[in-house]
Amino acid sequence: MDELELRKLIKAVEKGKVSRRSFIQTMIGLGLTGPMAGQMLMHAGVAQAQTPSVFSLYKPTKRGGGGPLRMLWWQAPTLLNPHFATGTKDQDAARLFYEPLAEWDADANLVPILAAEIPTVQNGGLAKDGKSVVWKLKKDVKWHDGQPFTADDLIFNWKYSIDPATAAISIGSYLEIQQIDKIDTHTIRIVFKKPKPFWADPFVSNFGMIIPKHLFEPYIGGKSRDAPNNLKPIGTGPYKFVDFRPGDVVKGEINQNYHMPNRPFFDTVEMKGGGDAVSAARAVLQTGEFDFAWNMQVEDEILKRLEVGGKGRVSIAQTGNMEHLLLNLKDPWNEVDGERASLKSKHPILTDPAVRAAFNLLVDRQSVQDNIYGRTGIATRNFLANPPRFRDPDNKFEFNIDKANQILEAAGWKKGADGIRAKDGKQLKFVFQTSINAPRQKCQQVIKQACQKAGIELELKAIVASVFFSSDVNNPDTYTKFFCDLEMYNITMAQADPEFFMNQFLTEQASTKANKWQGRNLTRWSNEEYDKTFHAAESELDPVKRAAMFIKMNGLVVANVVAIPIVNRPNVQAINAKLKAPMTGFGNNTWLIQDWYKEA
Amino acid sequence: MSRYILRRLLIAIPSILGISVILFTVLALAPGDPFSEMASNPNIPAEVRANLRKQFGMDDPVAVRYVRWFTSMAKGDWGFSFASRVDVDKLILQRLPTTLFVIGLSQLLALMIALPVGVYAATRPYSWFDQVANTFAFIGFSLPTFFTGLLLILLFSIKLDWLPMVYRADIDASGWQYVWESFKQAIMPITVLGLFQGASWTRFVRSATLDVIRLDYVTTARSKGLPERTVIIKHVVRNALIPVVTLVALQLPGVFGGAIVTEQIFRVPGIGSLLIASILANDTPVIMGVTFVFSILVILFNLFADILYGWLDPRISYG
Numbered sequence: 001m002d003e004l005e006l007r008k009l010i011k012a013v014e015k016g017k018v019s020r021r022s023f024i025q026t027m028i029g030l031g032l033t034g035p036m037a038g039q040m041l042m043h044a045g046v047a048q049a050q051t052p053s054v055f056s057l058y059k060p061t062k063r064g065g066g067g068p069l070r071m072l073w074w075q076a077p078t079l080l081n082p083h084f085a086t087g088t089k090d091q092d093a094a095r096l097f098y099e100p101l102a103e104w105d106a107d108a109n110l111v112p113i114l115a116a117e118i119p120t121v122q123n124g125g126l127a128k129d130g131k132s133v134v135w136k137l138k139k140d141v142k143w144h145d146g147q148p149f150t151a152d153d154l155i156f157n158w159k160y161s162i163d164p165a166t167a168a169i170s171i172g173s174y175l176e177i178q179q180i181d182k183i184d185t186h187t188i189r190i191v192f193k194k195p196k197p198f199w200a201d202p203f204v205s206n207f208g209m210i211i212p213k214h215l216f217e218p219y220i221g222g223k224s225r226d227a228p229n230n231l232k233p234i235g236t237g238p239y240k241f242v243d244f245r246p247g248d249v250v251k252g253e254i255n256q257n258y259h260m261p262n263r264p265f266f267d268t269v270e271m272k273g274g275g276d277a278v279s280a281a282r283a284v285l286q287t288g289e290f291d292f293a294w295n296m297q298v299e300d301e302i303l304k305r306l307e308v309g310g311k312g313r314v315s316i317a318q319t320g321n322m323e324h325l326l327l328n329l330k331d332p333w334n335e336v337d338g339e340r341a342s343l344k345s346k347h348p349i350l351t352d353p354a355v356r357a358a359f360n361l362l363v364d365r366q367s368v369q370d371n372i373y374g375r376t377g378i379a380t381r382n383f384l385a386n387p388p389r390f391r392d393p394d395n396k397f398e399f400n401i402d403k404a405n406q407i408l409e410a411a412g413w414k415k416g417a418d419g420i421r422a423k424d425g426k427q428l429k430f431v432f433q434t435s436i437n438a439p440r441q442k443c444q445q446v447i448k449q450a451c452q453k454a455g456i457e458l459e460l461k462a463i464v465a466s467v468f469f470s471s472d473v474n475n476p477d478t479y480t481k482f483f484c485d486l487e488m489y490n491i492t493m494a495q496a497d498p499e500f501f502m503n504q505f506l507t508e509q510a511s512t513k514a515n516k517w518q519g520r521n522l523t524r525w526s527n528e529e530y531d532k533t534f535h536a537a538e539s540e541l542d543p544v545k546r547a548a549m550f551i552k553m554n555g556l557v558v559a560n561v562v563a564i565p566i567v568n569r570p571n572v573q574a575i576n577a578k579l580k581a582p583m584t585g586f587g588n589n590t591w592l593i594q595d596w597y598k599e600a
Numbered sequence: 601m602s603r604y605i606l607r608r609l610l611i612a613i614p615s616i617l618g619i620s621v622i623l624f625t626v627l628a629l630a631p632g633d634p635f636s637e638m639a640s641n642p643n644i645p646a647e648v649r650a651n652l653r654k655q656f657g658m659d660d661p662v663a664v665r666y667v668r669w670f671t672s673m674a675k676g677d678w679g680f681s682f683a684s685r686v687d688v689d690k691l692i693l694q695r696l697p698t699t700l701f702v703i704g705l706s707q708l709l710a711l712m713i714a715l716p717v718g719v720y721a722a723t724r725p726y727s728w729f730d731q732v733a734n735t736f737a738f739i740g741f742s743l744p745t746f747f748t749g750l751l752l753i754l755l756f757s758i759k760l761d762w763l764p765m766v767y768r769a770d771i772d773a774s775g776w777q778y779v780w781e782s783f784k785q786a787i788m789p790i791t792v793l794g795l796f797q798g799a800s801w802t803r804f805v806r807s808a809t810l811d812v813i814r815l816d817y818v819t820t821a822r823s824k825g826l827p828e829r830t831v832i833i834k835h836v837v838r839n840a841l842i843p844v845v846t847l848v849a850l851q852l853p854g855v856f857g858g859a860i861v862t863e864q865i866f867r868v869p870g871i872g873s874l875l876i877a878s879i880l881a882n883d884t885p886v887i888m889g890v891t892f893v894f895s896i897l898v899i900l901f902n903l904f905a906d907i908l909y910g911w912l913d914p915r916i917s918y919g
Contacts, residue, residue: 072766076877078684086635086644167652172645222655225685245694246684247877248769248869272766274877275867279753283766286758290766466882470633518646 003548006040010544013041024107032550033320033498034108034586039200040543042110042120054105054582058263058595064254066265066598071292072280076247076273081230082209083161083168088588091206092294093250093271095590097144097235100208101135101154102200104586106317110200111592114138114149114210114236114259116186119199130195130541135203137186141259143212144234144241151182154203156213165221170207172500177202195539197546198497205587211235238264238594248273258594265597278302284574285312291598292581293574294589299439300374303574310577316375317571319585320493320501323377325363325447325486325564327356330524332483339513340476340483343524348426350485354411355428356561358404359486362450363564365397372439372446377567404454413455421455430485433461433477435468440488443566458486473516480517487522490569498550499538505557507531525562601910605903612899619895624669627884628662634682634882656682669888679885683878688889691874696856698769699870701782702789702863703855709794710801711848718805719837722813733802740799745792749865752788763788767868789866793859797851804847809840842912849905853897 009026012018020041027037060066077093085091101115110118116136119125125134141149160166161174176196181189190202203210212234219227233241236259239252252269272290280293285306296303296314303314331345349355365379379397413421413428421428432447434440441462448458461484463477468489476483493501503509504520505527511519530553537549557563573589575581578598584591635649653659657668672679678688721730757765764785771781812818813836821831860872867873871890878886909916 068772078681078881079686084685164647164651165655167648167655169644169648171648175645225680230685243770245769245869246681246686246691247874248694251770268772270768272768272867274869274873275766275864279765279865282753282758287761287765289757289764466880470882472633515646518649 002551003545006544006548010040021107027547032547032554033493033501034106034318035104035110035200036108036198036497036543036547036550038104038108038110039198040547042118054109054111054592055260055595057580057582058597059580059599060262060265060597063256063258063262063264064267067267069266069269069292069596070290071269071271071294072275072283072290073271073273073294074275074277074280075295077244077250077271078246079230080233080241080244080250081227082207082211083157083166083170084224084230086169088295089273091209092588092590094209094233095237095588096239096250096252096269096271096593097233097237097241098209098211099235099237100205100210101137101203102208103205103591104584105592106582106584106586108586110204114141126199130192130197130199132189132191133199134183134187134189137188138259139186141236142257143214143236144255145212145215147212147214149210149212149236150185151188152185153210153213154188155180155182156217157210158202160211160216160220160224163221166224168224173201173207195541197537197539197541197543198499201497205591209235239269242268260594263594269593281306281574284576285309285314288312288576291576291579296376296572296574298376299372300376303375303572306574312574312576314375315573315575315581315583317573317583317585319569319571320498321490321569321571322380322493323443323488323490323566323569325359325488325566326482326523327359327561327564328482328485328487328523329562332485341481341524343510343512347485349428349430352411353561354407354413358407358454358456359451360561360564361398361400361404361407362447362454362456363566364399364446364450365566366399367446368443369567372442373567373569375570376572377439377569380565380568399450401450401453408454415455419452419455420457428456430456430458431461432458432486432488433463433468433479433484434488435465435479436462437465443488478517480511480519480522482511482522488566502534502550502553505530505553505562506534523562525560527556527560530556605907608903608906612903615899616896620670620673620892621666623888623891623895624666625662627887628665630882634658634884669885673892678889681878681883681886683881683883683886688885691886692871692889692893695869695871695874698767698868699856699872702767702786702868702870703793703859705786706790706793706859707797707848707851707855709790710797713794713798714801714805718802719809719832719840721802722806722809722840723832725810730806733806737799737802740795741803743796744861745796745859746861746865748796749788749792749862752792753865756788765866767866769869789859789862789868793862801844801847805840805844808843809836812836812840838912842909845908845912846905849901849908850898852901853894856894856897 009018009023013020013023023041024034024037073089073092075087075089077089079085079090080094080097082091082094082098085094099113102110102112102118105111112118114137116138117123117125119133119135121128127133137149137151143149158174158177158180161168161170176192176194178191178193181191183189192199202208215229215234216227231244238255238258240255242251242253244250250271254264254267258264277295277297281296281298281303283290284293286309288311307314327350328341329347329351330341330343331347332341334340334345336342336345369377369379408421413423416422416427432444434444444460448460451458467475467477468479470478472478479487479489504522505525506521507526509519509521510524510526511517511522533549533553537546540546540549571583571585571589573583576598579596580599581596582592583589635652657665669679680687681691684691717733721733724730753765756763767785767789771778773781818831818835821835856871859870860876862868863870863872864876874886875890878890
């Protein structure tokens, strides 16, 4: 799908011939992210008017009276400063108290939280050159200690985050800001260092939560760890802080001065951590002791059985998270200049396009979905899977052992006496690694069996997750070193914009000894066309053109079989039958916590 | 006596030093990285991670890190957790009350079962009571706690809906209701741990008592015409307790260490779950803090057991 076709599709959405949701689905099919699709529609003036706002789903007519809200995370929150929050659990916990300017909903609409309105070209918020954006803040917002929330707080958060000594995790979202002008007490203009197509990044969603200047100002930089409010958040959110035990529980109570009417519904909120996913699912779906449980990494079979009682249900939100298989293009078994899988080497077999094409046909994605992941893993062929506006609908996956055999046969790989294909004395034998995790080991088996029928032998290797995912320079078994032929893991797309996500196939990102294997390009694939398209997309302001570029990049990755996407992993949560808790695949689980309520 | 204690305490210093060196090196050599979660997040530039490593002093050689850790530890600074950026001693203190409550009560329960059952079974060896007690003891310590824990949850939380399956450290209640709720949620973990411990102790108490009960002085006591009750309590049990005391004293540091598996199943926020969470997160300062305190307690309780011998058996002297 190229730019022209995209424009036609957007027109169709504008005229109401195609629904917004199906457009987003299509784009996810093309491998794009939801928020990017949303931005495309906003840019075209279709905007968000078409679908009712998520806020209209909120029914209670008065604040409070909802009793306690009990939530369970099987990993416990460990800190509450959103700028330090690494994992989902910490961000979700911080989000009870802190808020960003805006959030992405499930259909990738930008929803204002602390912003008075979403900037657009039409309302003058977005500069035509893409170098600046004006945000108007809500006027009557107060911090939990009664201080007013103003433009100064935003400017402070930017400075706080980019100070390297602060060691903030959020730094990536703020580095591209050149300056922030304070237009008045409740209006700011963010000026970027260069045109930024994805302007809704700073102060938005996961890394956009804003902390109060008056409490954190003395603790900017090296003293950041000493701030007493790191553990006692004072935010603008719907709940006020009550108690926090790192690694165990966070508690909050209703904020009677919350800035949105009739919200929140619950009088107290509790987020308990620890334990395991299955018993968390039980506590919500079977005993009803808790109202919400996070990240149900549980086999779908079990979830279905627990759901039978009717006390709760499983909620599934689309994300860009991708379980995928990587094929090493460099030689991992021999050293060149003292480095395995050196950029100067070439994988003796996997560089053969026929072998890679065969692998693509040998991954039985449908079986993996049907028999292993169920509703919690959707078969896909696109690498960039979500949001929909970037997904390629023409890109269908196929599982065909016969065809794989034909391709290998035609390329001169002949079956030997032991049933393994070989050519020029090289046998099709590979080592396939992944982390220890029951569904992954099953998935390895599915792939191994199919390969066997095509005359390829796979040796399976499973590595403890804490080693596999570490960045230990001395350990050969880390996934970033990839000293192996094949590997499989789940890559998360924390960002609504695919730019960060797609830089993992850039030549300059190759993971090597020189960068201590910190580069994100693990297969060390190098493609001039991809690099060129990526760099063009970096400064392309027209969202449609840019989307077309990402679709093209996704196509290159898939066509060259650099990575073989297997299943798209949605966010899966267990929710009490009466609880209304809007979820999104493009933000925190608690992104709309103020709108959660229970039906009578 | 006091010279003996002083000598033992002095000997303890090199052992503690040795233990800390070993713990530290093992942790330093172990694979893993506290910031691995950041590595897979494309939004976080690699420089942030490098910067954090530098700030937390993780790029220095092991020896330098050890000396730095030891000197600050000697000054009472335990360091801070990489995961929560909170001081390690605060984290441990926060978990201590729950651990002492749950694990302490379970050990008490174990003793309350093991002593009477073990002694009574030994006084009537191979009677039906002894057989039944033995059978249950075998079943008790053969079933792992994660199994009995899940069994209890299935029965009492899911089928009967009597007891909560999630342990909560701070309950919104006061007065008697608070006491009742705290106790109610602790019943299952205490039972699981107490029965497991009690089963193995029962076997131990029984065999220790059997060893003593056949000795000549017991026969003498009986022939003097002392009532059976006095014979058992004053003469048999006191001597039979010596090996039992060793066992119990050496297991008491475990009260501090918590019970990793059981705490995980019931989500008891004790020190065991702190330890396992920090191991999974490669949070070295916390692992170091917990294991170090634990090893000091083991050394102290060893000494405590040795001193108790003297009180129980005057023949043992401390030269």
